[in-house]
Amino acid sequence: MSIETHPSIRTTPLILVALMATSLFINYVDRGNLATGAALIRADLHLSATAYGVLAAGFYFAYAFCQLPAGALSDRFGGKLVLGIGALLWSASTFLTGFVESFFGLFVLRMMLGMGESVAFTTTSKIIASNVPRGQMGLANGVIGFGYLVGPAAGTLIGGFLMALWGWRATFILFGAVSLLWLVPWSRVRISEIKPAEAAKQDMVNLRQILSRRALWGASLGHFAGNWNWYFILGYLPMYLEMQRGYSMSQMATVVSSAYLVNALAALLAGWAFDKAIQRGWSPSLTLKLPLAAAHIAGLLCMLAMPFMSITACIALLFIYEMFLGFSSPAYFMIPQIMAGPSAAARWVGVQNMMGNMPGIIGVLFAGVLIDAGGGSYGTAFLLAGSINMLGLIGWIGILPKVEPIAWGTSEAIQSTLPGLLIAVETTRE
Numbered sequence: 001m002s003i004e005t006h007p008s009i010r011t012t013p014l015i016l017v018a019l020m021a022t023s024l025f026i027n028y029v030d031r032g033n034l035a036t037g038a039a040l041i042r043a044d045l046h047l048s049a050t051a052y053g054v055l056a057a058g059f060y061f062a063y064a065f066c067q068l069p070a071g072a073l074s075d076r077f078g079g080k081l082v083l084g085i086g087a088l089l090w091s092a093s094t095f096l097t098g099f100v101e102s103f104f105g106l107f108v109l110r111m112m113l114g115m116g117e118s119v120a121f122t123t124t125s126k127i128i129a130s131n132v133p134r135g136q137m138g139l140a141n142g143v144i145g146f147g148y149l150v151g152p153a154a155g156t157l158i159g160g161f162l163m164a165l166w167g168w169r170a171t172f173i174l175f176g177a178v179s180l181l182w183l184v185p186w187s188r189v190r191i192s193e194i195k196p197a198e199a200a201k202q203d204m205v206n207l208r209q210i211l212s213r214r215a216l217w218g219a220s221l222g223h224f225a226g227n228w229n230w231y232f233i234l235g236y237l238p239m240y241l242e243m244q245r246g247y248s249m250s251q252m253a254t255v256v257s258s259a260y261l262v263n264a265l266a267a268l269l270a271g272w273a274f275d276k277a278i279q280r281g282w283s284p285s286l287t288l289k290l291p292l293a294a295a296h297i298a299g300l301l302c303m304l305a306m307p308f309m310s311i312t313a314c315i316a317l318l319f320i321y322e323m324f325l326g327f328s329s330p331a332y333f334m335i336p337q338i339m340a341g342p343s344a345a346a347r348w349v350g351v352q353n354m355m356g357n358m359p360g361i362i363g364v365l366f367a368g369v370l371i372d373a374g375g376g377s378y379g380t381a382f383l384l385a386g387s388i389n390m391l392g393l394i395g396w397i398g399i400l401p402k403v404e405p406i407a408w409g410t411s412e413a414i415q416s417t418l419p420g421l422l423i424a425v426e427t428t429r430e
Contacts, residue, residue: 074123
């Protein structure tokens, strides 16, 4: 494979990961603004909970179904260019939201936001798999996880207070304008990238090979279940605390941002811990599957209990859920980075992330319908979110096989009978 490298000026993995984590931070601030300002936006534009669910689903529809082309484009043109274009698109859509006057206009801009943000995880996974040493992948994913998980914390806290002071329109305009500044340092990044003119000449792993892997579907089912819970909390928790529990916007912003911060710090700690555990001889399977299973068990128990507990107990369960979720977060993308490798990570993540984000379409929309059908009660939506965690346990533990690099291009028969030989070959190549 021919790659373009600049050894003397190549961006170090530390700076590269920090910039990508910043882009994911901005990404999640921008996507979470709708939830933060939901009560104000619904009142201003006269939207029902179902209409709000349609807006949220519109974002995730574009976000999910653009994952496959995002992965293909990342492999074809490299992660740097595709991530930069995506950041430009999502920043512009956030900025323009501040001027929208109708449900339809807001829906179009949420779709535009989803298209732009769809490139984030395919590009970062490809760049990490290509530029970060295997022994540092856990920490790299932990830093990335911290970026996208602290985004909702900062966005909810800062956005909540700014919206209380200036309104939701001015806040969207400000956040969109600030987001564009990230493109300045990103334009100076120098990394290993496949030359566009030579990409088509490579013997690349094809999509059929990727889709034939049981591991992909196990990871996709697990991702689906985890995101059902995460997107439900991300999309409805601010409204739940304000409209069901009587919190003011400032009180809501403080509690929700604190919970998201716990989530982000847990992800950062997990990335470091995963590297250390693997270095000390733990298998990647045990290291990554154990926290994923624990997160689904915690999600099951917390979601079922939260709507029926006192507000103090409800908030405590929220923090417990966020801690377990954060500790599992780096595993979601370490698994495809390890198993698929640089040649297939972007498209693998494209498929996995597409399936994993279906809850953003059906789950978020259905939650709005359930809330309206229940006369404003959130109990049924919480119960459904909790039950979905059973699918996560099946995906990560029952379907996903051993987490190890896949020898692409080698027949399944040889892979199953000569694993030791394959490991030796891979070690020799390295």
